Amino acid sequence: MKTATITPIAAGLLAATTLAGSAFAQSGPIKIGVVTPLSGTYTPIGQQVRWGLELAAKEINAAGGIAGRQVNLLFEDEEANPSVAVQKAEKLFQVEKVDFLTGTVNSGSTLAVAQLAERNAKLAATTVSFADSITTDKCSPNMFRVNARAEQQSVALAAWLAKEKPKAKVFYLGPDYEMGRSTVAAFKSSAEKGGAQSGGEVFAPLDSKDYTQYFGQIRAARPQVVYTSVAGNDTVRLLTQLQDFGLLSGLTVVGASGTVTSQNITAIGAAAEGFATGVGYSPQIDSPANKKFVAAFREANKTDPDLYGADSYGLLFAYKAAVEKAGSTETDKVREALRGLSWQTPQGTKTIRAGDHQAMQPMYVVRVTKGKFDIIDNVSSENAIGPDTCTRF
Amino acid sequence: MHDRLTQSMRASHLLALLFVLASLALAAMGTATDDTFYLRLGTEALIFAGLALSVDLLLGYSGVLSLGQALYFGIGAYVSALTLMKVPSFWLAMAAAFTASLLAAIIGGLIANRVRGVYFALITFGLAQVLAKVVYNTRELGSSDGMIGIPVIEIAFGPFSVSTGSPVGFFLIVLVVIMALYALTAYLLDTPFGRVLTALKSNERRVPFLGYSAWRARMAAYVLAGVVAGLSGALYPMLRGFVSPELMFFATSGNAVISVVLGGVGTLAGAIYGSVLLVILKSIIGSWTEHHLIVIGLIFMLCVLFLPKGLAGVLRPPVEAWLSRHRRIPGPVPDAPVLPAIAVDTKAAPQ
Incomplete structure (x- = not known):
């Protein structure tokens, strides 16, 4: 390890004066801790986070590092379990003395790590968790979020829907658990602000085999639009059964960003045609910055980046900009520098809102056409962000 | 002569004493080097040792495998968290966790003790999964995100007070609590009640013929184990400042079973060693490779194959031998061998 060689120097400096100690902290590589799932169900997400960060670190180091210092990434497996993530x-904070931390995927881990960062007076950021609470009622002065939160996704989708199908009657079908119910409630409130009417809502148990029992209710409501937040194999069954019953004709199906993904789209087949959702990133974004990023990512990892890879890639450039602006890696100075920071990412310009540490970014609406997602609309960052409800700082 | 059970329990006590000495040495070293991480990791290992202790009480003494002991650990943790957020009192949180885990263990015990063997394992597993899912979906309990914001508190003992934020202070508090739980369990196992449990493990059908209620003994062991798990769980939010439904998931129960097998089933002290070993292994191997679960799994299998009695199976025989040699020499502890000998004689007399 590189740290082993510099420890004696550090010890010498610390022994000399305390000032020398802080001088040491400002030289040598900048260490960034990455606590992300490298085993278990969330491994594919952790993998994208890792690839995105590694690509960014490689590019930053090749261009001279952050303020002349090389970036060193230290990975730890959090197993998507907050108890492991915190440990x-x-x-990383106490033994490796990292300057910054990122990587947490499930929002429980992100919230627990935010509290830990506060108690250790360090900064952390998430590039994946989209639960609104992280930058609203449970916001933390030491946590930043550079990816789009749930509300930005539903606002973007609702804005597109209001244009495409004004005053549409929407039927809501969600998975029957807390997160399923809250995503439906969030989209419903955004859609109804845009003039949509509710045609009813129903919650099906997770892992339902048969959705046809709800079809009578859907038919009776005569909706123009069905919103769903089921995921994985549930989406496969729901959409194929809707198709088998001939309900898809003349119906627009929209959903959460995790409803139809690269993992289940082939299994859904033609039934996925026309499905639309709101996202913060798509590899098809037509900008030079994104084309360069996608090409580099594909060359390094033999696969396309998804939103997690892109957001993680972008994060390091935000940290670089903040540290260079602050002229230091000290928590308070970097926090000040990150607040209100605007920087370039593959998605375009992102700005961290000072009031709640949530990144504002342009949002996209994508629709499945011939088995692939196409960008069909975008919503400006100001229109998608929603109000700042963080009251802690 | 005194019976083997007393002798092996004495060896366990000596191992536990060695453990306490090692912990105190770690605490001293941690203070000297101004360490935070290792002391707090040690504290976490001790907390999970409490859970392992409760699994060992069931598996090693009454002979039933609980795959859902994290249920009571989680109840203790959540009740303690909720209490601490309202009133920042250590004693109140512990009392609340005690009451809640006691009640839950009585209810759980009434259900689970209707069956035994593999069905008992399945029922305990199912009970824990059901409650974990309920917590996972209850917004008032933070649902899938769990609850953060459990404050750092001052633990008052008369004129003294220790902060849960102090790595060494809280480490020592947790050491005291877990060792008290060990002492209580070990004491109870040395009473006639403990002998009934051992009898249950060897042949449950014969127990009623000796005039004891098998159900009552199993129930008592189950409730005791639930309370031990609950009190250990109550310490978790004080250390980490949050609780999440993962604390009740099978991974937590499963780790406790692995700890007991690594440490040695039916030795109590072994459960504590096993838990510390597992936490250390997970932390070191986890930083070294992302395939840590495979490595831990291999270690577990090798241990089952080649060390079926776990760590304690290796450590205890020399300690026992040393103890029995030591006792023959009259001198430092002249009265020690006499007392258990009498106790055994009186029990043997009615036969």
Whole structure:
């Protein structure tokens, strides 16, 4: 390890004066801790986070590093379990003395790590968790979010829907658990602000085999639009059964960003045609910055980046800009520099809102056409962000 | 002569004493080097040792495998968290966790003790999964995100007070609590009640013929184990400042079973060693490779194959031998061998 060689120097400096100690902290590589799932169900997400960060670190280091210092990434497996995430994050903060931390995927881990960062007076950021609470009622002065949160996704989709199908009657079908119910409630409130009417809502148990029992209700409501937030194999069954019953004709199906993904789109087949959702990133974004990023990512990892890879890639450039602006890696100075920071990412310009540490970014609406997602609309960052409801700082 | 059970329990006590000495040495070293991480990791290992202790009480003494002991650990953790957020009192949180886990263990015990063997394992597994899912979907309990914001508190003992934020202070508090739980369990196992449990493990059908209620003994062991798990769980939010439904998931129960097998089933002290070993292994191997689960799994299998009695199976025989040699020499502890010998004689007399 590189740290082993510089420890004696550090010890010498610390022994000399405390000032020398802080001088040391400003030289040598900048260490960034990454606590992300490298085993278990969320491994594919953790993999994208890792690839995105590694690509960014490689590019930053090749261009001279952050303020002349090389970036060193330290990975730890959090197993998508907050208890493990907190333990690993504490190790990175206390033993490895990382300057910054990122990588948490499930929002429970992100919230727990935010609290830990506060208690260790360090900064952390998430590039994946989209639960609104992280930058609203449970916001933390030490946590930043550079990816789009749930509300930005539903606002973008609702804005497109209001244009495409004004005053549409929407039927809501969600998976029957807390997160399913809250995503439906969030989209419903955005859609109804845009003039949509509700045709009813129904919640099906997770892992339902048969959705046809709800079809009578859907037919009776005569909706123009069906919104769903089921995911994985549930989407496969729901959409194929809707198709088999001939309900898809003349119906627009929209959903959460995790409803139809690259993992289940082939299994859904033709039934996925026309499905639309709101997202913060798509590899098809037609900008030179994104084309360059996609090409580099594909060359390094033999696969396309998804939103997690792109948001993680973008994060390091935000940290670089903030550290260079602050002229230091000290928590308070970097926090000030990150607040209100605007920087370039593959998605375009992102700005971190000072009031709640949520990144504002342009949002996209994508629709499945011939088995692939096409960008069909975009919503400006100001229109998608929603109000700042964080009251802690 | 005194019976083997007393002798092996004494060896366990000596191992536990060695453990306490090692912990105190770690605490001293941690203070000297101004360490935070290793002390707090040690504290977490101790907390999970409490859970392993409760699994060992069931598996090693009454002979039933609980795959859902995290249920009571989680109840203790959530009740303690909720209490601490209202009133930042250590004693109140512990009392609340005690009451809640006691009640839950009585209810759980009434259900689970209707069956035994593999069905018992399945029922305990199912109970824990059901409650974990309920918590996972209850917004008031933070649902899938869990609850953060559990404050750092001051633990008052008369004129003294220790902050849960102090790595060494809280480490020592947790050491005291877990060792108290060990002492209580070990004491109870040395009473006639403990002998009934051992009898249950060897042949449950014969127990009623000896005039004891098998159900009552199993129930008592189950409730005791639930309370031990609940009190250990109550310490978790004080250390980490949050609770999440993952604490009740099978991974937590499963780790406790692995700890007990690694440490040695039916030795109590072994459960504590096993838990510390597992936490350390997970932390070191986890940083070294992302395939840590495979490595841990291999270690577990090798342990089952080649060390079926776990760590304690290796450590305890020399300690036992040393103890029995030591006792023959009259001198430092002249009265020690006499007392258990009498106790055994009186029990043997009615036969």
